[in-house]
Amino acid sequence: MDIPVIEPGVIPPDHVAPDALQGIRRQQTNPKRWDGAGWTEFAEVLRSAGIEVVEQPSLRGTFATDAGGTAYGMPHGVVIARSAVQVADLLRAAQAHRVPVTARGGGLTTEGESVAFGGVLLDMTGMSRVLAIDREGLTVRTEAGIFWHSLAEVLRRQNLDYLSAPLNLTSSVGGTLGVGGIDVNSARLGCSADQAISLQVVTPTGEIVECSDTQNPELFQRVILGYGQFGVITEATLKVRPYTPLRLHYFYYTSLRTAIEDLQLLDRNDASDYSGILTMMDKVVNLLVAFDSDAREAAFMTAWRARLRGHGEAAVALRMAAYYALHPWRLGEALFLYERRRKLFPEFRRAEYTRGGVMFDRTVVFSRAVWKFWGGRQMVIPDLAASEEKFVEAVLRGNAVCRKYFRHYTLYCVGIKLREDHRAHYELSCVPPDARERAYGCEFEPMIGDQVIARDRLQSFKNEIYDIGVELGTSYYRFGGMMKGYVRRVFGDALVDKHLAHKRRADPAMILNRDVIF
Amino acid sequence: MAAGQRGYEACTGCSLCLLACPVWRATRDIRLTPHGRARALQCGATADELAASIDACTLCGACEPACPQDIGLVAMITGLRAELARHAPARVASVRDRMNDRMAARFAGSAAEIRLLPDRALAADPVLLGRVARLFGGDGKVSVAADDGSDIALALEAGAEISEARLERFLVPLRGARRLIVGDGMLVRALRGWLPAVRIESLGVAATCTAAVRDRLRASDLYVIEPRAYHADQERLVKYYDALRLALGCSMNLDLQRLAIPTTAGCLPAALGRSSVDVRDQARWILEGREFARIVVEDLNDIAAYTAVTDKPVVHLAQLI
Numbered sequence: 141m142d143i144p145v146i147e148p149g150v151i152p153p154d155h156v157a158p159d160a161l162q163g164i165r166r167q168q169t170n171p172k173r174w175d176g177a178g179w180t181e182f183a184e185v186l187r188s189a190g191i192e193v194v195e196q197p198s199l200r201g202t203f204a205t206d207a208g209g210t211a212y213g214m215p216h217g218v219v220i221a222r223s224a225v226q227v228a229d230l231l232r233a234a235q236a237h238r239v240p241v242t243a244r245g246g247g248l249t250t251e252g253e254s255v256a257f258g259g260v261l262l263d264m265t266g267m268s269r270v271l272a273i274d275r276e277g278l279t280v281r282t283e284a285g286i287f288w289h290s291l292a293e294v295l296r297r298q299n300l301d302y303l304s305a306p307l308n309l310t311s312s313v314g315g316t317l318g319v320g321g322i323d324v325n326s327a328r329l330g331c332s333a334d335q336a337i338s339l340q341v342v343t344p345t346g347e348i349v350e351c352s353d354t355q356n357p358e359l360f361q362r363v364i365l366g367y368g369q370f371g372v373i374t375e376a377t378l379k380v381r382p383y384t385p386l387r388l389h390y391f392y393y394t395s396l397r398t399a400i401e402d403l404q405l406l407d408r409n410d411a412s413d414y415s416g417i418l419t420m421m422d423k424v425v426n427l428l429v430a431f432d433s434d435a436r437e438a439a440f441m442t443a444w445r446a447r448l449r450g451h452g453e454a455a456v457a458l459r460m461a462a463y464y465a466l467h468p469w470r471l472g473e474a475l476f477l478y479e480r481r482r483k484l485f486p487e488f489r490r491a492e493y494t495r496g497g498v499m500f501d502r503t504v505v506f507s508r509a510v511w512k513f514w515g516g517r518q519m520v521i522p523d524l525a526a527s528e529e530k531f532v533e534a535v536l537r538g539n540a541v542c543r544k545y546f547r548h549y550t551l552y553c554v555g556i557k558l559r560e561d562h563r564a565h566y567e568l569s570c571v572p573p574d575a576r577e578r579a580y581g582c583e584f585e586p587m588i589g590d591q592v593i594a595r596d597r598l599q600s601f602k603n604e605i606y607d608i609g610v611e612l613g614t615s616y617y618r619f620g621g622m623m624k625g626y627v628r629r630v631f632g633d634a635l636v637d638k639h640l641a642h643k644r645r646a647d648p649a650m651i652l653n654r655d656v657i658f
Numbered sequence: 659m660a661a662g663q664r665g666y667e668a669c670t671g672c673s674l675c676l677l678a679c680p681v682w683r684a685t686r687d688i689r690l691t692p693h694g695r696a697r698a699l700q701c702g703a704t705a706d707e708l709a710a711s712i713d714a715c716t717l718c719g720a721c722e723p724a725c726p727q728d729i730g731l732v733a734m735i736t737g738l739r740a741e742l743a744r745h746a747p748a749r750v751a752s753v754r755d756r757m758n759d760r761m762a763a764r765f766a767g768s769a770a771e772i773r774l775l776p777d778r779a780l781a782a783d784p785v786l787l788g789r790v791a792r793l794f795g796g797d798g799k800v801s802v803a804a805d806d807g808s809d810i811a812l813a814l815e816a817g818a819e820i821s822e823a824r825l826e827r828f829l830v831p832l833r834g835a836r837r838l839i840v841g842d843g844m845l846v847r848a849l850r851g852w853l854p855a856v857r858i859e860s861l862g863v864a865a866t867c868t869a870a871v872r873d874r875l876r877a878s879d880l881y882v883i884e885p886r887a888y889h890a891d892q893e894r895l896v897k898y899y900d901a902l903r904l905a906l907g908c909s910m911n912l913d914l915q916r917l918a919i920p921t922t923a924g925c926l927p928a929a930l931g932r933s934s935v936d937v938r939d940q941a942r943w944i945l946e947g948r949e950f951a952r953i954v955v956e957d958l959n960d961i962a963a964y965t966a967v968t969d970k971p972v973v974h975l976a977q978l979i
């Protein structure tokens with residue numbers, strides 16, 4: 141590689157060596173910051189309407205990045221959402237003054253979608269109260285900034301639970317309905333976005349509108365899985381269900397393909413209530429299978445258990461020992477796996493959550509482990525969402541990319557049941573257009589820990605994963621921020637332009653969550 | 659900060675601390691939470707800029723075991739309060755005055771194996787204090803520390819300086835103990851650092867280890883754990899209380915993360931009348947959807963909080979015997 145000599149104190153036009161990222165399309169990491177024209181007058185208008193605008197730099201800095209930790213941007217001011225009326229006032233003023241507004245829930249995006257590159261950061265967590273629970277109808281009405289876990293806390297007092305939500309405790313209802321929301325029961329219950337029965341939305345021009353499959357259905361279609369483009373979700377009515385603890389089984393594989401085939405076998409036949417794959421690289425592949433009732437578990441044991449090709453923990457440990465005995469130069473990897481197993485497995489078996497093979501509060505157990513063992517200052521989680529048929533190939537190719545870039549990583553695979561009547565919701569979303577009854581998602585997650593890795597390197601990794609998607613015609617869970625470049629390549633100009641036209645009509649000044657998709 | 663704990667730099671902004679924070683629950687204002695403070699500090703905020711947030715914390719300590727990055731969030735608050743006090747000594751003038759009083763007045767030694775260090779509320783109720791002492795064997799076996807250290811607990815909470823001399827006077831009689839039973843959750847944490855050789859237990863744990871209390875707890879009780887001592891040692895105590903809950907069949911003030919939900923009664927912001935948390939609202943939230951016939955509390959301060967929102971009997975552990 142020909143690295144030019146640079147005199148100390150001189151920053152060349154491109155400070156990365158020209159051939160450093162050969163063959164990889166450079167994507168803009170941080171969108172251009174809004175220039176702040178008219179901010180002072182705008183902030184004054186808000187204040188005179190009784191809206192608090194936080195402008196102190198260190199407090200604005202609280203929101204400078206998202207869970208990804210690679211995209212950074214400072215809002216000019218932060219507004220904590222308090223009511224739909226307040227949000228409507230804000231958006232009307234923002235339209236008039238052409239000031240960008242970025243809504244943020246948990247801020248768990250990883251591509252900067254919930255980062256404000258200037259303008260207003262609207263902190264939706266300020267609206268996070270449960271408004272009403274209908275125990276007979278099994279629904280809950282809640283403010284949309286609420287964390288799924290806080291919702292679970294309230295529901296559990298009534299012995300109820302939400303249907304499915306991301307395994308991280310601190311994503312918000314509103315943020316999740318806009319992007320998807322996948323859980324280990326999504327193969328059966330669908331994504332979180334499909335649990336919404338109706339929403340209160342503040343449109344980009346400041347109208348407060350209720351929408352559902354029957355009331356303002358077009359707005360409902362746009363907002364669900366709409367990446368916050370068509371309105372701020374302020375309230376949501378969601379389906380809930382009676383709470384049940386889990387009967388949990390783990391099966392271990394050394395082949396990704398076999399594990400995925402078994403996962404899909406179970407999903408196709410509705411053989412379990414929960415299913416998903418979590419791996420340590422491609423060496424230890426863990427298929428999780430769980431049930432809400434003894435009857436479902438017994439039916440699985442009779443009809444399906446023997447057909448699974450996975451093994452128990454001891455059998456896999458023996459196989460691994462044999463493998464590493466024959467590959468002694470991979471001792472480092474063996475030690476990593478051993479250490480990981482030693483620390484991670486007890487987390488999943490904590491006595492206060494698990495008794496007699498039954499796990500209580502699975503989201504707490506899994507989510508805490510996710511943050512503890514995978515969390516860090518930088519979290520890079522590119523993903524591919526494919527039809528059932530294409531999924532094995534997508535995962536195997538993505539796995540090869542992970543191997544190339546990182547010594548340690550994890551794959552997380554789950555099925556997502558689709559609703560035929562919600563096809564219109566899925567356009568330009570994480571649900572791939574060719575998926576029929578069920579789509580499959582795989583997250584590729586390097587274990588970075590406390591290391592800090594150059595953004596260009598992380599970007600190269602992500603691009604290689606996303607390029608697989610372009611080639612295979614899959615979709616992605618995470619559009620936005622740096623992924624803008626991929627939307628047209630994946631969905632084609634006609635579909636993107638159709639949605640862009642919708643967006644322009646709904647948001648004439650293009651102020652709401654801009655730079656996420658369009 | 660305890661060994662192994664990290665500083666605010668380690669905060670990744672995951673927000674897990676918010677889920678258990680009573681101030682967050684009451685205000686939904688991220689600026690007043692551990693997450694908000696840590697991120698602001700990362701962005702260069704000074705203690706003075708964060709004064710409102712620092713003052714709002716109730717020091718229940720629930721955020722600390724919740725933090726996957728092992729940040730010393732309690733030490734962060736006490737450290738920041740101490741910094742504020744250095745900049746504006748008037749903030750803690752009244753706390754300092756109390757300490758000076760006590761320095762002269764309090765000292766007592768004893769040969770008993772068990773020392774009982776009541777919190778301020780228990781120390782002020784001689785009848786109940788006598789019962790607690792009898793629970794652990796009575797005269798000869800247990801001695802009640804004449805110096806309850808409540809001024810020190812208050813100073814820790816307020817960030818006021820504790821002179822070496824005062825601390826030494828407080829600790830001298832405790833050093834000889836084999837077992838120290840401590841009523842004030844704030845002191846449990848600190849004493850573990852000051853007296854590593856002494857077995858230090860919270861009053862709640864010590865009492866529920868006795869047959870007298872266990873025999874009188876019922877499956878229909880709502881048992882209320884004192885949060886500060888619990889969170890200071892949550893990794894171990896979650897197992898202890900879980901076993902207790904299973905053995906007795908009672909319910910507890912634990913959330914889904916197995917963190918103790920505080921009423922926040924008795925914390926410094928509440929004592930100063932400046933708390934952003936409504937104690938009654940917290941008590942109502944703890945009771946919501948729970949079925950119980952009686953409430954048993956470890957912390958005397960909680961009695962008023964619960965009696966204000968329920969007609970069911972509310973008793974202190976010591977009132978069971």
Ligand SMILES: Cc1cc2nc3c(=O)[nH]c(=O)nc-3n(C[C@H](O)[C@H](O)[C@H](O)COP(=O)(O)OP(=O)(O)OC[C@H]3O[C@@H](n4cnc5c(N)ncnc54)[C@H](O)[C@@H]3O)c2cc1C
Binds near residue numbers: 312319369
């Ligand atoms: C450690 C970790 C684990 C994860 N695990 C999972 C998992 O198991 N399953 C899964 O599905 N995902 C997972 N994710 C992804 C993450 O959960 C989703 O991106 C998440 O659901 C987003 O919710 P949020 O509240 O954080 O939204 P944010 O990140 O705050 O926002 C997401 C998008 O929605 C917009 N938005 C936010 N709130 C609103 C609103 N009220 N109205 C309109 N637009 C809004 C934002 O502008 C942004 O564009 C994980 C992420 C991390 C970091």
